[in-house]
Every structure is written in C-alpha cells, then in structure tokens.
Amino acid sequence: MDKENLAQNLADIFQRLLKKYGPQHWWPAESRFEMMAGAVLTQSAAWTNVEKAISRLKEANLLSAEAILQAADNALAESIRPSGYFNVKVRKLKALSNWLQTGYGGQAEKLLEIESSVLRNELLSVWGIGEETADSILLYACGKPVFVIDAYTRRIFSRLGLTEKEAGYDHLQRLFTANLAADAALYNEYHALIVRHAKEHCRVKPGCEGCVLKDVCRFDYRE
Ligand code: SF4
Known part of the structure; x- marks a missing residue:
C-alpha cells in the first residue's frame, strides 16, 4: 500500500x-460512567464477559462513582468476577471513581468541559489507567476526537x-x-x-x- x-x-x-x-x-452503554467502567473491565477480557460484569454491577446498583467507592471490595469483586482479574480491577475501578468523585463530584458529564490533552493527562495519572483505557474513555464516554x-x-x-x-x-x-x-x-x-x-x-x-x-x-x- x-x-x-x-x-x-x-x-x-x-x-x-x-x-x-x-x-x-459503539459504545453500547446507558451512561457515560458505564462506558468508563467498561473501559476498565475490558482490559484483557472478551466483551461478552464485560457485558456480564456490567449487568451484575447494574443489578447491584453499583454503576456510579459514589456507589463504587462505598462498596466493600469483596462485593464489588463478586459483581465484576466474569471480566477476570477482578481483584486488580476492583482497585482500578475504585481509583477511577475516586478521581471522578474528588475532581468532578462523581459527574462524568463535567468531563466534557475539560480540554482533551488536560483530561488525558489526568486520566493517565489515575492508577491502572493506561493509554488505551484513557483514550477509550475520552472517545467513547466523553465524545472527544481521540483515536x-x-x-x-x-x-x-x-x-x-x-x-x-x-x-x-x-x-x-x-x-x-x-x-x-x-x-x-x-x-x-x-x-x-x-x-x-x-x-x-x-x-x-x-x-x-x-x-x-x-x-x-x-x-x-x-x-
Ligand atoms: S485478513 Fe488481514 S492479513 Fe489477510 S488480507 Fe485481510 S488485512 Fe491482510
């Protein structure tokens, strides 16, 4: 070529x-936070297993930064078990939720107001968020033009x-x-x-x- x-x-x-x-x-989700959680859960996981984990999070009312921060680690791990590496993903979801809660009151909509490169750097500073996950959040959850x-x-x-x-x-x-x-x-x-x-x-x-x-x-x- x-x-x-x-x-x-x-x-x-x-x-x-x-x-x-x-x-x-794409991205099949009902909220921006669901997309953010999905971007973490899809690390080293098939999407069908991520869907199972998301639906268990929904059933347990755990699809918000606040709810994730309040949840016991073992309860959260049980919900996301189908996505694999669930103990480490509990830490990642909590770190991401803590960042969103602390900086933006848990409101993913507020991320839309932040300039892409600033937001990308912030996301990359969160434990467990690498380039692919950060860019998936920027593109799919925030609608930023990031490939x-x-x-x-x-x-x-x-x-x-x-x-x-x-x-x-x-x-x-x-x-x-x-x-x-x-x-x-x-x-x-x-x-x-x-x-x-x-x-x-x-x-x-x-x-x-x-x-x-x-x-x-x-x-x-x-x-
Ligand atoms: S399947 Fe992949 S390697 Fe094969 S022709 Fe298509 S793009 Fe190329």
Whole structure:
C-alpha cells in the first residue's frame, strides 16, 4: 500500500470496512460512567464477559462513582468476577471513581468541559489507567476526537504495510490523527470496525480469503 497517500488510503480502508460490516453502534452503554467502567473491565477480557460484569454491577446498583467507592471490595469483586482479574480491577475501578468523585463530584458529564490533552493527562495519572483505557474513555464516554489504538489496530495496519509491528502507541495514533479529520464520530466507527475486522478476518492466523482489504494488503497470505 502506498504510504505517500496515507489520508486517501485510510479513508479507503474505512469505506471498505464500513461497506462490509455496516455501522457498529459503539459504545453500547446507558451512561457515560458505564462506558468508563467498561473501559476498565475490558482490559484483557472478551466483551461478552464485560457485558456480564456490567449487568451484575447494574443489578447491584453499583454503576456510579459514589456507589463504587462505598462498596466493600469483596462485593464489588463478586459483581465484576466474569471480566477476570477482578481483584486488580476492583482497585482500578475504585481509583477511577475516586478521581471522578474528588475532581468532578462523581459527574462524568463535567468531563466534557475539560480540554482533551488536560483530561488525558489526568486520566493517565489515575492508577491502572493506561493509554488505551484513557483514550477509550475520552472517545467513547466523553465524545472527544481521540483515536484509540489497540493490539488489533497494530496487527491490521502492520500487515497492510502502513506501520511497523513494533510501532509505539503514539506513533500509531499519529498515523490516524495526522491523516484523518479530528472527528469523534469517525474515530468511534473506525476503531469499532477495526475490532470487527480483526475478529472476522484479520485474526492472529488471518482468514484472508474474502477479506475486503486483500488487494491492498502486504501480508503474505499464502504462508
Ligand atoms: S488480507 Fe489477510 S492479513 Fe491482510 S488485512 Fe485481510 S485478513 Fe488481514
């Protein structure tokens, strides 16, 4: 794929994926705080298991910063057990809730007023929140135009020949933000489509037959 026309290539890839899979309707949640909790729970977990954990949190009335801070660790751990690594995720949810409660009165809506880079730095200072989780919160819970990078993005775009396998988070993020309009709706859909494509075709062992990107891909799919 031609690296010189990155903007055109990225737009073309998006259109192909959208045509194939249609809108993905991310992030499926009833509140901003639910999206924030989901961004933590999805670390090293399949989304189906995150959904189970979220629904248990809902049943236990634990989907707010205040409720999480008041909950006993073992009760919270029991609710989020399906998402795995539940003891460490209890600490992460409490740290995130403490930050939201202390700085913003527990109101996720207040985050919308804060400038993206300031909010990103704040989130990264919270224990257990790394770049991918912070960016997921910024994009999906706060509607900020921040491109989320994950292992799926790295896998697909290195196979397409648009980045190196070892490229760092910032480098990969710039690939998108420097070549696409700063549009939260576009970033939302693009990332969701990348995840869908990585699950349907561009798996660890890729299923290149029928892939809509095959003619522009540099991966040697005969291997
Ligand atoms: S052709 Fe194969 S390696 Fe390339 S994007 Fe498609 S599934 Fe992935």
